[in-house]
Amino acid sequence: MSSNTMQINFVLNHEKVQAVIETHHTVLDVLRNTFSLYGARESCGQGLCGCCTVIVDGKSVSGCLYLAAALDGCTVQTVESLDAGGSLHPIQQAFIDCGAFQCGFCTSGFLLMSKQLLESNPDPSEAEIRNHLSGNLCRCAAYPEIIQAVRLAASRINTAQQEA
Ligand code: FES
Ligand code: FES
Structure with missing residues (x-):
């Protein structure tokens, strides 16, 4: 060496x-x-x-x-850790369902930051989502759909936890 x-x-x-x-x-x-x-x-x-x-x-x-x-x-x-076990993480599924990307170049960063946010704040407001993701840029300007996807993922995760 x-x-x-x-x-x-x-x-x-x-x-x-x-x-x-x-x-x-x-x-x-x-x-x-x-x-x-x-x-x-x-x-x-x-x-x-x-x-x-x-x-x-x-x-x-x-x-x-x-x-x-x-x-x-x-x-x-x-x-790459998000879909461990073969199924998509709820945040990944929400990004697909909301069409929260176009070229997808920025998406991995947004997914990881969104996951980090929901782990510390399971029901973030739109302002809190915007603030947490403010260091991530999307040249395709998919911001409205990204916010929508984070909110959808939060709702699905919370519902699943209540039903468990
Ligand atoms: S490529 Fe690292 S912050 Fe832009
Ligand atoms: S989806 Fe293209 S840069 Fe964000």
Whole structure:
């Protein structure tokens, strides 16, 4: 291992993994090039659009800027974890049902941020949804449908919990 490489060990979508990385590699580099996870995407490359969002130890980070070296010992969640078990997460289904995307380039970031919101606030107001998703940009301007989808997902999750 050269002086600018290191091994990192972390939990990725519920599995313990390890990778040898270069110290300048970003999270996005490692997810895409080492683990073939392509859901998080690079758009602005400057931490401004949310297309590269991943969740690290429960907090959303910009995968285009966050250094992979900082993942050592962390728990990482990407959009690929949402349909674990073969069925869509209620947030994914709501995005489909509401037509909350056009090109879909921004969608993985919106899905992860929406899931994070509903885990901490199961019944958010429209203002709370807008505020939580304010760091995510959609060039196709599907914002009304995205808000609608988050509200639909919240309602379905809450109904399912009441019936359980
Ligand atoms: S690509 Fe990372 S924030 Fe835009
Ligand atoms: S659906 Fe195209 S950028 Fe959001």
